[in-house]
Amino acid sequence: MSRRITRRRLLERTLRGSLAGAGLAVGLPYLEIFLNENGDAVAATGAPLPRRFGTWFYGCGMNPHRWNPAEEGAGFELTPELMPIGRVRQHISVLSGFGVILAGETNHVHRTGVLGTLTGGAPATTTENDGPTLDILISDAIGSSTRFRSLEMAAHGVAKDSYSRRNENAIQPAEPTPVDLYMRVFGPGFTDPNAGVFEPDPRAILRKSVLSLVAEDRARVEKQLGQADRARLDEYFTALRQLEHQLELQLSAPPPLEACQAPQRPEAEPVSQDIENVVRNHESMARVLALALACDQTRVFNVVFSAGASGLHTAGSSDTHHTLTHEEAKDPKLGYQPQATQFVLRSMEAWAKFVEILASVQEGDGTLLDHAVVLCHSETSDANSHSVTGLPIMLAGTGGGRVRNGIHVRGAGETTARVGLTLQQVMGLNVAKWGFKANETSRPISQILV
Amino acid sequence: MTIPMQRKIRSTRAIARARSLLLAIVIGLGAVACDEAGTGAGSDPAAITGPPARGYVMARWYDEIPHDDPGECPEGLNITEVEYFPNQWKRYMTERQRVREAEGRFIRWDHELLPPDACQEPLSQPDPGYLTLDGAAEVAGLDLDAVDSTKEGADSTPCAHDDFTSPEGEAGIDNQAWRLMGCVRGYRPNDLMDRLHQSNTMIKEGGYAILMEISGMDDPLDDDAVEVQFLSAAAPATLDAVGDPMENVSFTVHPDATYQSERARGRIENGVLTTDPIDLRLKIKQQTQDNAVYYRDARVRAKVLADGRIQGLLGGYWDSENFWSMMNDHTIGGTPQGRNAAFNRGFMCAGLYHAIPRVADGHPDPTTGRCTSISMALHFEAKPAFVIRPRLAQVD
Numbered sequence: 072m073s074r075r076i077t078r079r080r081l082l083e084r085t086l087r088g089s090l091a092g093a094g095l096a097v098g099l100p101y102l103e104i105f106l107n108e109n110g111d112a113v114a115a116t117g118a119p120l121p122r123r124f125g126t127w128f129y130g131c132g133m134n135p136h137r138w139n140p141a142e143e144g145a146g147f148e149l150t151p152e153l154m155p156i157g158r159v160r161q162h163i164s165v166l167s168g169f170g171v172i173l174a175g176e177t178n179h180v181h182r183t184g185v186l187g188t189l190t191g192g193a194p195a196t197t198t199e200n201d202g203p204t205l206d207i208l209i210s211d212a213i214g215s216s217t218r219f220r221s222l223e224m225a226a227h228g229v230a231k232d233s234y235s236r237r238n239e240n241a242i243q244p245a246e247p248t249p250v251d252l253y254m255r256v257f258g259p260g261f262t263d264p265n266a267g268v269f270e271p272d273p274r275a276i277l278r279k280s281v282l283s284l285v286a287e288d289r290a291r292v293e294k295q296l297g298q299a300d301r302a303r304l305d306e307y308f309t310a311l312r313q314l315e316h317q318l319e320l321q322l323s324a325p326p327p328l329e330a331c332q333a334p335q336r337p338e339a340e341p342v343s344q345d346i347e348n349v350v351r352n353h354e355s356m357a358r359v360l361a362l363a364l365a366c367d368q369t370r371v372f373n374v375v376f377s378a379g380a381s382g383l384h385t386a387g388s389s390d391t392h393h394t395l396t397h398e399e400a401k402d403p404k405l406g407y408q409p410q411a412t413q414f415v416l417r418s419m420e421a422w423a424k425f426v427e428i429l430a431s432v433q434e435g436d437g438t439l440l441d442h443a444v445v446l447c448h449s450e451t452s453d454a455n456s457h458s459v460t461g462l463p464i465m466l467a468g469t470g471g472g473r474v475r476n477g478i479h480v481r482g483a484g485e486t487t488a489r490v491g492l493t494l495q496q497v498m499g500l501n502v503a504k505w506g507f508k509a510n511e512t513s514r515p516i517s518q519i520l521v
Numbered sequence: 522m523t524i525p526m527q528r529k530i531r532s533t534r535a536i537a538r539a540r541s542l543l544l545a546i547v548i549g550l551g552a553v554a555c556d557e558a559g560t561g562a563g564s565d566p567a568a569i570t571g572p573p574a575r576g577y578v579m580a581r582w583y584d585e586i587p588h589d590d591p592g593e594c595p596e597g598l599n600i601t602e603v604e605y606f607p608n609q610w611k612r613y614m615t616e617r618q619r620v621r622e623a624e625g626r627f628i629r630w631d632h633e634l635l636p637p638d639a640c641q642e643p644l645s646q647p648d649p650g651y652l653t654l655d656g657a658a659e660v661a662g663l664d665l666d667a668v669d670s671t672k673e674g675a676d677s678t679p680c681a682h683d684d685f686t687s688p689e690g691e692a693g694i695d696n697q698a699w700r701l702m703g704c705v706r707g708y709r710p711n712d713l714m715d716r717l718h719q720s721n722t723m724i725k726e727g728g729y730a731i732l733m734e735i736s737g738m739d740d741p742l743d744d745d746a747v748e749v750q751f752l753s754a755a756a757p758a759t760l761d762a763v764g765d766p767m768e769n770v771s772f773t774v775h776p777d778a779t780y781q782s783e784r785a786r787g788r789i790e791n792g793v794l795t796t797d798p799i800d801l802r803l804k805i806k807q808q809t810q811d812n813a814v815y816y817r818d819a820r821v822r823a824k825v826l827a828d829g830r831i832q833g834l835l836g837g838y839w840d841s842e843n844f845w846s847m848m849n850d851h852t853i854g855g856t857p858q859g860r861n862a863a864f865n866r867g868f869m870c871a872g873l874y875h876a877i878p879r880v881a882d883g884h885p886d887p888t889t890g891r892c893t894s895i896s897m898a899l900h901f902e903a904k905p906a907f908v909i910r911p912r913l914a915q916v917d
Contacts, residue, residue, distance in 0.1 A: 170764075172760070172764075173725070173726055173757070174757060174760070175728055175756055175757035177728065177806065177807070177808065177811075178726050178807065178808045179808075179853070180808055180809060180853065196854075197853060197854035198854060228622060229621065229622065229625045230625065231625035231626075232625065343622060344618070344621075344622055382618065382621050382622070384618065389611060389614035389615050389617075389618055390614075391618065394614070397713075397864070397865040398601070398603070398864060398865070398867075400706060400712075401711065401712060453716065453720075455713055455716065456713060456716050456717050456720065456722065457808055458720060458722070460720065460725070460764060483762075483763045484760075484762065484763040484764030484765075485762070485763075
């Protein structure tokens with residue numbers, strides 16, 4: 072018969088188990104048992120539900136005349152390239168017209184726009200960037216109490232394409248596949264030094280399910296939960312198991328079929344910037360991340376859907392998104408590059424999916440997204456001219472009720488450092504000004520603050 | 522001239538005289554207060570004679586791209602290496618993608634899978650041919666040689682060319698740069714270069730502001746003797762809160778005298794400034810380029826506006842070697858990007874290289890008779906600014 076789990080253990084919100092001598096930990100979401108009556112604070116400490124911060128990056132911008140909304144404020148009409156966010160627009164605010172002010176610095180193409188936004192100023196060279204990125208500043212402030220200071224992931228499969236960096240020599244590499252991300256979050260946390268070399272097989276863990284490895288702890292916790300919490304926990308574990316099943320399928324060879332030729336054995340975790348592959352990986356990664364955030368494994372994350380100078384392409388084509396932005400002729404009737412623009416739309420769809428996934432996780436009095444704020448951005452507006460003015464920026468989530476969603480704010484040529492300053496203040500950092508040289512600012516974007 | 526126009530001109534002249542007087546007082550006071558002052562003329566402040574020089578900073582600066590299209594480029598637009606060497610480029614782009622996805626890095630543009638890089642070594646590829654924009658068109662510019670030329674004229678030379686007509690109907694317009702680039706995709710209306718012009722990238726992203734100084738201007742509407750000089754500043758244009766170039770800002774002149782032109786003689790008639798030809802070099806630094814443009818026998822025809830701005834054309838001859846350099850001298854982190862720039866814009870370096878002497882129409886080489894420069898025109902808008910020339914310390 073399982074013993075009751077102690078209250079102290081329960082408040083760790085972690086199920087423990089082991090696999091061949093290696094410790095395993097599975098975090099628990101914020102169940103009602105952990106929260107106060109209002110569902111907006113941790114009962115034991117009175118601390119509010121943690122706020123999360125993330126960045127979501129995609130490459131090669133958009134067509135400004137088709138992306139920027141005309142009206143400011145709430146209820147703005149969605150433009151053609153914002154149509155994909157229609158179903159989640161209530162969770163998103165659009166910021167147009169903010170850019171990186173160069174003031175004599177060179178526009179290092181496909182670099183200045185992203186690092187300028189994340190560090191508060193135009194980088195001086197192609198190999199150095201000034202200061203840590205925004206997520207590092209925030210994770211330094213709030214990331215020490217979680218298992219991971221931050222989590223980085225690259226849906227397009229290139230681990231080096233991470234914009235999270237303390238300096239040019241300290242770049243946080245991204246997990247390049249959903250399985251890598253899953254293993255990082257749910258795989259063995261440590262190994263017994265006496266157990267010899269241990270190589271965890273992702274397939275074994277996925278097949279067996281990490282949940283089965285913490286079954287005893289799980290049973291003990293469930294005994295102490297109310298009905299609503301049991302239902303919530305069941306939902307969480309179901310989502311985790313479904314994800315494991317999906318990932319296991321991606322790793323498994325298909326079953327033999329009499330009527331067809333034996334398919335090639337898939338290589339483990341192929342990396343490809345085929346847009347369909349990237350979209351699939353992105354969704355899986357978003358689901359792993361949502362679970363990791365819900366279980367407070369981290370409070371800061373960085374997602375790269377496609378890198379600057381986006382290498383996304385359609386299957387079998389060597390024409391990448393980036394190449395098309397420079398080579399494809401503008402359709403005289405449409406007024407834009409049709410093939411290149413398809414990648415913009417797919418990127419916006421992926422962003423909407425990401426927001427939807429975070430918004431689907433119930434947490435306390437709201438959802439995971441309600442307790443987060445996510446910065447969506449790109450390294451350029453018009454990719455053809457490498458413009459760093461009027462960069463596409465969106466914020467999703469209310470950051471614990473601090474950020475207004477559903478509005479459009481027009482920046483009129485101002486620095487993206489205002490966005491970074493605002494986000495730091497939302498996340499509770501004591502920052503009065505941010506940015507450097509011509510981008511230094513002490514003005515947060517008050518229109519989006521509650 | 523109507524009475525309201527007479528009143529407007531008198532009023533404008535009165536304002537101009539008042540501004541001259543005010544400026545002289547300010548500069549005089551400044552000269553007394555400071556040892557090293559930007560007097561504009563660099564001369565003893567106590568001995569200023571005549572009106573002080575007026576400085577300007579370029580707020581707009583862009584090549585002419587006409588927007589009418591009367592059946593231009595009937596043979597289509599120029600192709601890039603990607604279309605000319607399709608098999609090699611397909612293999613290269615496949616390998617580029619593979620390496621990018623497997624190793625997270627980019628392979629170089631001078632990779633062995635590609636033909637030799639003609640942007641670096643123009644004779645490493647044979648001449649693939651090049652489409653120029655032929656025939657009549659309305660193109661802004663100046664009649665640089667005072668002749669309404671035709672290719673088949675009586676005194677046809679290796680530099681013979683057909684002139685354009687301006688949008689105002691003026692014949693004899695020399696703009697062979699448009700003949701050369703008019704059938705290149707990136708130079709067509711509403712494509713890359715046009716978009717860069719519309720977003721004023723040259724000024725807003727440029728590393729060095731472009732300055733103009735007019736000396737001896739008693740009357741901004743009528744003056745038969747002024748001098749005009751073009752200079753590079755040591756810093757970029759100052760932009761306001763919404764990103765537009767500001768006026769009445771001080772700019773220090775670039776210390777390298779290469780980027781200070783001679784003073785061109787000029788005159789202002791009914792508010793239109795014209796100058797005699799001068800050579801000028803200006804620093805151009807933006808995105809992947811850090812170079813200097815070299816225009817020969819360049820001259821101005823521009824309007825002096827009531828609010829003090831000057832708006833008009835700079836026409837001249839773009840030195841052919843410098844033209845070639847500006848077209849493909851692009852780098853990212855020290856790595857040549859000329860080939861990348863060429864197919865972004867829509868031409869082949871090998872084709873362009875061989876086409877340049879075919880369209881050149883200025884400065885014939887005394888030995889070969891072939892022309893070594895290409896007529897061009899660009900639009901500019903200049904806003905009032907202060908041009909500062911610090912005196913350099915004496916070194917014994």
